[in-house]
Amino acid sequence: MGTEAAILLLFVVASAVAVVARRLSIPYTVALVLAGLTLGALQLMQAPELTRDMLFLVFLPGLIFEAAFHIRFDDLWRDRAAVLGLAIPGVILTIAATALLLVSASKGMQLLPLGPTLALGWPLAVLFGAAVAATDPIAVTALFERLGAPPRLTLLIKGESLLNDGTAIVFFGLVMALIGGTHTTGGQLTVEFLRVVGGGLAVGGIVGLLIAQALRRIDDAMVAITLTTVAAYGSFLVADQMGFSGVISTVTAGLICGNYGLRHGLSPSLRVAANTFWEYLGFALNSLVFLLMGFEIRLDDLWAAWPLILLAYLAVTLARALVVAITSGALAWTSARIPFRWALVLSWGGLRGALSMVLVLSLPADLPQRETLVNLVFGVVLLSIFVQGLSMTPLARRLGLLGRRETMAAYEVARASLQLAADVLVEISHLRDSGFMDAQALDAVEADFRRRMGEANARLQALDLDPELRYREELTQLRRRMLQFEKSRAVETWRRGMIGIEAYRQLMADIDARLLELESGSASEAEIPVKETENTGEGAQSSYRQ
Numbered sequence: 001m002g003t004e005a006a007i008l009l010l011f012v013v014a015s016a017v018a019v020v021a022r023r024l025s026i027p028y029t030v031a032l033v034l035a036g037l038t039l040g041a042l043q044l045m046q047a048p049e050l051t052r053d054m055l056f057l058v059f060l061p062g063l064i065f066e067a068a069f070h071i072r073f074d075d076l077w078r079d080r081a082a083v084l085g086l087a088i089p090g091v092i093l094t095i096a097a098t099a100l101l102l103v104s105a106s107k108g109m110q111l112l113p114l115g116p117t118l119a120l121g122w123p124l125a126v127l128f129g130a131a132v133a134a135t136d137p138i139a140v141t142a143l144f145e146r147l148g149a150p151p152r153l154t155l156l157i158k159g160e161s162l163l164n165d166g167t168a169i170v171f172f173g174l175v176m177a178l179i180g181g182t183h184t185t186g187g188q189l190t191v192e193f194l195r196v197v198g199g200g201l202a203v204g205g206i207v208g209l210l211i212a213q214a215l216r217r218i219d220d221a222m223v224a225i226t227l228t229t230v231a232a233y234g235s236f237l238v239a240d241q242m243g244f245s246g247v248i249s250t251v252t253a254g255l256i257c258g259n260y261g262l263r264h265g266l267s268p269s270l271r272v273a274a275n276t277f278w279e280y281l282g283f284a285l286n287s288l289v290f291l292l293m294g295f296e297i298r299l300d301d302l303w304a305a306w307p308l309i310l311l312a313y314l315a316v317t318l319a320r321a322l323v324v325a326i327t328s329g330a331l332a333w334t335s336a337r338i339p340f341r342w343a344l345v346l347s348w349g350g351l352r353g354a355l356s357m358v359l360v361l362s363l364p365a366d367l368p369q370r371e372t373l374v375n376l377v378f379g380v381v382l383l384s385i386f387v388q389g390l391s392m393t394p395l396a397r398r399l400g401l402l403g404r405r406e407t408m409a410a411y412e413v414a415r416a417s418l419q420l421a422a423d424v425l426v427e428i429s430h431l432r433d434s435g436f437m438d439a440q441a442l443d444a445v446e447a448d449f450r451r452r453m454g455e456a457n458a459r460l461q462a463l464d465l466d467p468e469l470r471y472r473e474e475l476t477q478l479r480r481r482m483l484q485f486e487k488s489r490a491v492e493t494w495r496r497g498m499i500g501i502e503a504y505r506q507l508m509a510d511i512d513a514r515l516l517e518l519e520s521g522s523a524s525e526a527e528i529p530v531k532e533t534e535n536t537g538e539g540a541q542s543s544y545r546q
Contacts, residue, residue: 036294
């Protein structure tokens with residue numbers, strides 16, 4: 001089977017898996033890996049090999065750009081302390097903690113019959129830690145977006161993943177150089193890290209600004225989509241060729257294109273076209289990479305090394321919990337504090353994915369114990385996807401982060417449908433008064449939208465929604481909307497020269513702090529006003545009205 005036919009068949013499999021996963025209510029990415037494992041074990045088809053060049057030149061730029069393209073820079077900047085803490089010092093601490101735990105655990109393996117052959121020394125343990133330092137929370141974020149998790153929690157997971165991919169790749173290269181015998185000092189390592197990351201920021205910033213300016217001057221959907229594609233892959237390739245971080249470059253270009261080129265440069269119709277294209281491309285690339293991950297894993301090899309794989313998985317999981325605990329502890333007394341329930345989800349949601357597998361596959365063939373290291377990384381990736389991916393929904397529900405919000409989301413959709421249908425009926429009334437439209441045609445359209453109103457109202461009546469929950473959710477939405485309005489007015493006031501730059505910065509810092517507190521759900525009970533009630537013959541009734 002040729003490569004073209006294999007890719008076409010993979011898309012067919014991905015489509016079928018998407019339908020089945022939806023019906024079974026399991027994470028789509030978990031189902032894809034399982035499908036890849038099954039097809040690979042049965043040898044029903046020959047899939048392309050997931051190589052470093054394929055991941056770095058085909059998959060990674062598109063996936064990273066798509067994620068950055070849909071993140072609001074204001075939200076990311078507001079949470080910069082938590083995101084950067086997890087993505088830079090968090091990655092360093094993850095590597096160190098994972099290596100320490102793995103070396104300690106593997107020494108204990110020497111007490112077992114297979115211990116001496118499975119023990120790992122510090123060099124390989126550090127290399128393993130660098131390979132698994134980056135998180136790949138696609139399964140978690142897709143689940144959260146579908147089930148309505150708190151937006152800030154989803155942003156923290158996505159933002160961290162965007163940045164720690166780049167930092168993990170840089171640190172992996174530095175560790176490889178050290179193991180290869182390159183003599184360097186801590187200061188030289190720091191300078192090299194800053195050079196690679198800073199160069200990526202510069203290249204991505206230049207490419208992103210050029211494309212954003214070009215997007216402001218066009219009015220063609222195909223050209224707009226082509227330019228964003230050039231930004232995604234061009235920023236990666238240019239930075240990589242110059243010896244900088246291609247991932248950081250693509251993240252930067254994606255943020256600039258999405259926030260300035262897309263939102264301020266394109267008309268609404270072009271924004272819809274660009275968003276649709278990148279949503280589809282993200283789906284297609286994710287589908288292929290997770291299927292190919294399943295094909296790469298050989299269960300027989302993993303089973304032979306299962307004791308050390310289990311120890312490695314425990315080391316990675318504990319290191320992740322330690323990093324999140326330290327980060328959340330450091331931010332506990334700031335406006336960017338992370339609620340305890342969120343910290344649990346961040347710890348358990350640190351899945352590993354294709355990047356870890358490809359990094360370990362890029363190791364030199366003559367590296368001692370390379371196969372052991374490959375099996376460890378593959379085993380940890382597989383366990384994290386299945387164990388954490390399948391248990392994330394029950395954990396989030398138990399912590400109260402899902403479930404009730406699903407009902408609230410259904411309520412909002414039904415209420416919005418009702419309001420939109422009512423607005424259409426008002427417009428039909430205006431058209432009827434104008435006398436320019438055929439009366440029978442207006443009657444037909446009016447009947448259709450009255451039916452829609454009836455259906456939306458029936459859905460509202462069928463929802464078992466706690467009035468107190470509805471009140472609190474709508475109060476939160478209203479506060480968010482007013483804070484955003486306050487923020488826009490502050491910007492306008494400063495631009496008109498009515499306040500100085502220092503006053504403007506203080507106002508913006510205060511508004512951002514209140515937004516962070518609101519998104520974290522950390523407002524105290526005393527800050528939430530109690531609804532007035534009125535006593536009737538049937539008991540106390542809420543005065544809140546739809």
